[in-house]
Amino acid sequence: MTRPKILVTRAIFPETVERLARHFEVEFNPDDTVWAGEALARHLQGKQGALTTGTERIDAALLSACPQLKICANMAVGYNNFDVAAMAACGVVGTNTPDVLTETTADFGFALLMAAARRLTESEHFLRRGQWQKWGCQLFAGAEVHGSTLGIIGMGRIGQAIARRGARGFGMTVLYHNRSRLDAAAEAACSARYANKEELLRSADHVLLALPYSAASHHAIGAAELAQMKPTATLTNIARGGIVDDAALARALRERRIAAAALDVFEGEPAVHPDLLALSNVVLTPHIASATITTRRAMAELAADNLIAFFEQGRAITPVTAVPAPHTPNDKETS
Numbered sequence: 001m002t003r004p005k006i007l008v009t010r011a012i013f014p015e016t017v018e019r020l021a022r023h024f025e026v027e028f029n030p031d032d033t034v035w036a037g038e039a040l041a042r043h044l045q046g047k048q049g050a051l052t053t054g055t056e057r058i059d060a061a062l063l064s065a066c067p068q069l070k071i072c073a074n075m076a077v078g079y080n081n082f083d084v085a086a087m088a089a090c091g092v093v094g095t096n097t098p099d100v101l102t103e104t105t106a107d108f109g110f111a112l113l114m115a116a117a118r119r120l121t122e123s124e125h126f127l128r129r130g131q132w133q134k135w136g137c138q139l140f141a142g143a144e145v146h147g148s149t150l151g152i153i154g155m156g157r158i159g160q161a162i163a164r165r166g167a168r169g170f171g172m173t174v175l176y177h178n179r180s181r182l183d184a185a186a187e188a189a190c191s192a193r194y195a196n197k198e199e200l201l202r203s204a205d206h207v208l209l210a211l212p213y214s215a216a217s218h219h220a221i222g223a224a225e226l227a228q229m230k231p232t233a234t235l236t237n238i239a240r241g242g243i244v245d246d247a248a249l250a251r252a253l254r255e256r257r258i259a260a261a262a263l264d265v266f267e268g269e270p271a272v273h274p275d276l277l278a279l280s281n282v283v284l285t286p287h288i289a290s291a292t293i294t295t296r297r298a299m300a301e302l303a304a305d306n307l308i309a310f311f312e313q314g315r316a317i318t319p320v321t322a323v324p325a326p327h328t329p330n331d332k333e334t335s
């Protein structure tokens, strides 16, 4: 029987590619080039499945150029690179990698929050530039973390894991805002209280974004929202670029309308708004919140599990698109 053909779009772990090669005919990308548009369509020709990452856009144009494609298994929990409506219309399943990255991503969110509050990278750059001449009473004096108020916007798995760290580890008062309110047991488990967005922005000492990107969350934090925050507050974004209006944030940071920010994600990344690069009161990292070896391996393996389950058992494990009728194992797998 002909084995399904799949494309692994970016350089991942060789062990995962070897495992996939035991089930499928695999084309992979050892050069780690980011394929987009026609280049991606070319590599996807004749492939029934793809292990994708957030750097590949799966949209209607690509799907119409790749009619054999049945599944895209994203190695990410976020899937805003998928046009889910177009995928559903073409009967293409999309999957993501929830759970396996929750705690690791929450760790990093907390690291960024602390780095912004305690001016970690700013003070290190000062030291490395040879500017440290003497101890100073207010030298890089920042904002308190323990005992302060944490405001989390987006209270899914990662938001809740951050709430637990804040409440239990740092004695913080935790407010959250979410599309839908958690039930009482879930609120109690992370010691968090629901607040409307304005109350949260006005009261939080540290605002952290953990919501998915969509048309509805585009620029959810812009000039108006930044103006509601305390001048001593910090803003941390581990969610997606585009949720924050980066130009408005740069203005607010430059004019000290908020104290500091920490960003792992950017509008139009890997480009970073030049005004942010010029500021010292913002911590900037290159989209690495889930980047531990253990977690990235688990994400790659879950994406591979989804492909294997889909082609061999007829159903993906963690689908994010409306699931078409169960796939019959090994049907129409020839090119």
Ligand code: GLV
Binding pocket: 054, 075, 076, 077, 078, 079, 101, 290
């Ligand atoms: C990373 O950004 C992810 O969505 O997993």
